[in-house]
Amino acid sequence: MHVVVFTRSTPDTAAKVEVDANGQVTWGDAATVVNPWDEYSLEEAILQAQNNGGKSTVIAIGTEMHNDALKHSLAMGLDAAIRVWDDALEGTDSLAWATVAAAAVNKLGDVDLVIFGKESVDVGTDQHNYQTARKLGWPMLSYVAQILEVDYDAKTIKVERMLEQGRQIVTSKLPAVISVMKDINEPRYPSFIGIRKASKAEIPVWSLADLGVDLPATHTSTPTFKNLPKVDIQVEIMQGDIDEQVATLVDRLLEEKVL
């Protein structure tokens, strides 16, 4: 069996992200990390490949900065990494991304399962997950909290999904695309040996010509960014003994009409 996971480099979750005078998004000296949601999809790909005698491949679509996420993935234990980039992808949207992602999976040829993290924190969306499934023509199982059964020979999978209303058990045919939640596993830290091996890895770069795809038209503009409005809140600390403090707090909340 062959499992594929997509990842990308995003600013460290603790980094202060700002927009500079030129309108560029910056995070100072802070490192990039693997998109935090992808820790779980990467771990699940490793487990699926290990438990089923298969192979795991991680793919990033993007510029060289995404090599960091790929090397982290290799250090965790993914078997192979590929970066897809082409200048023609600059300024394109999730439709182009999903078209390219599907083409990369199709080029690998023997893929049974594609795993995504729940969303990408930098672009703040999960739309590319579902769009990749549609471009592949495969079923999509999102918000997977647990893989209950998977049979790569019979080509079936049974999962538990975490929805707003509760937990749902769903079966599907393979190949399929899934996106996984934090509940699904405990991501491992890369081992020292893994990090050393990954640092030497040569990561192949596939272009659009390698994939043989034409991009759909992009309908959304390149975003412009601005900083959050300055939080102009002066906190009012409640005074007096506890009874006075909570009484004043309730007064204030009633004045603000939020109760």
Next chain:
Amino acid sequence: MSAVYVWIETFEGAANPASWEALGAGRQLADAAGVPLTAIVLGENAGAIANEAAQHGAEKAIVCEDATLHGFRLEPYAALLSHLVESNQPKAVVAVGTNSARELLAASAADTNSGLLTEITDMSLASDGSVQVTRPAYAGKVISEVTIDAAGTQFLLLRGRAFTPLDVDESATADITTVDAVLAEDEIATKIEAFEAASGTVNLSDAAIIVSGGRGMANNPAEAPPDAEDPVVWKAKDGFANTLTPLANVLGAAIGASRAAVDAGFIPYAHQVGQTGKTVSPDLYIACGISGAIQHQAGMRTSKIIVAINKDAEAPIFKLARFGIVGDLYEVVPALTEELKKRLGQQ
């Protein structure tokens, strides 16, 4: 450009009331574009829900009650929506970005090679027919402004609670069209085997009030029983159940938690607010024993009023809060609960 479509999410034969926010946003867009506002209602009881949608502002409705659409599944829903978009070329498709809506609109946008924007907090129609959108990026740390062109159907997913529903007009009716499903059951790869409803708690994403607990929940003065596996975890769980929950019950609030509390095993992940949890914007967010790490702020900073209850007067949460009490949550929260019972007449 025939209409502005709004997908009305249904669950077990009832509308998700968040959908009325999408009709509110859709109404503005439809009026600006001079086209009708059409509710798309699929699944159990769709006809009756279409009438409800009319009372919330839809002039037209397209409904399908086919058995394949009972319970949301992406394949049959997306096949039908994409078919409707291809046949009727609507100006836009709008929905509030719940789990199912995010999947459905993204899938249909991919099927029809249309533009899509998610997590929209504000939008306006330009004279050339493009829609200018404001949305968060980088986990809510910056604001992004994007335009979606007028070339095809514009798929627009709204952040929950960012748009206001219209006033209900109980006499309004919609012009209803019934359509057939596109896929037959044997053409659908996924089957729903079982469903277990979440235990009677308020859903975080559409809660008007959220009471949240953090690492400080471990400072519970209650004595852990000698057979408790981990006394710290026991204390924190007891605090969520017997200190925060009574406050949440008085307020009709949902229970949230910081990542620290979830990672320590105090409460299930479904309650996590923040960068790797849920993003919420309630009217009132009461943070109890939460220091307010930047990752947590990313998930709750758009709350209208934030109240911080924390022992540490230097905690970053006080920089975000409108009101604060510096003190032990295990003393403050029960006192606040009692005061609220008195004042809200729940004695």
